[in-house]
Amino acid sequence: MHLAILGAGNVGRALATAWMKKGHVIRFGVRNPQDADLAAFVREASPRISAHDNASAVAGADVVVLATxxxxxxxxxxxxGELDGKTIIDCTNPLRSDLSGLEIGLTTSGAEQLAAAARGAFVFKAFNQTGAENMQDQRGYAAPLAMFVxxxxxxxKATVLQLVRDAGFAAIDAGPLTAARLLEPLAMLWIHLAFRMGRGRDFGLALLDRKK
Ligand SMILES: NC(=O)c1ccc[n+]([C@@H]2O[C@H](COP(=O)([O-])OP(=O)(O)OC[C@H]3O[C@@H](n4cnc5c(N)ncnc54)[C@H](OP(=O)(O)O)[C@@H]3O)[C@@H](O)[C@H]2O)c1
Incomplete structure (x- = not known):
């Protein structure tokens, strides 16, 4: 697939690293496509990864991943530019700057607000619920980590679930976009455990079904 990833930070690079191993072609959308650090990352990673301005990255992409x-x-x-009909995966979390909670509260979600802003696009929430390291590498875990969509x-959604699996997760359909109101607070749980409870970043959540 041709994927545009807006933002080449922790999440953008982790997902690009995971997806290029599955043969996907990745165009980063960034504010400075000439950035030296990003150029070095792209050079070392794969000829299938490149850096562009946002509009060029998105043109022709099958899926747009928002990782700003x-x-x-x-x-x-x-x-x-034109996002009509595009599939957008929203990885963001509307965090307060001190990480004490979500700045928009619990009766809406960042994903729904972005869907309202990008009318005509199809917005999905995913890849917001765990640390970026887990998006790149799940070695050391006894089972695939859960990623809700x-x-x-x-x-x-079938395409988004496949991309979630391609990044190594157990992909779980969490229902309509309004369920992002549950998935954004779930990110807060991960952040709370990692930083407030001292667990660090090397953990994730899995979902187990009882054997019948
Ligand atoms: N880090 C995690 O473990 C984690 C896990 C799950 C979800 N998230 C969420 O994922 C998002 C990204 O997190 P991150 O840790 O990857 O952040 P990050 O390392 O700070 O990277 C964000 C990137 O977005 C770029 N950016 C900013 N404005 C942009 C624009 N208008 N167009 C294109 N690129 C733009 C920044 O580039 P310049 O500023 O250099 O232009 C930067 O490279 C956040 O919303 C975060 O809450 C993070």
């Missing part, structure tokens, strides 16, 4: 800070998310989408369009 929440504070930049709307501007990043607005700079992409929320979104409204069934055929497009």
């Amino acid at each position: 800070p929440w504070s930049s998310a709307r501007a990043a989408l607005a700079s992409c 929320a979104g409204d369009d069934a055929p497009r």
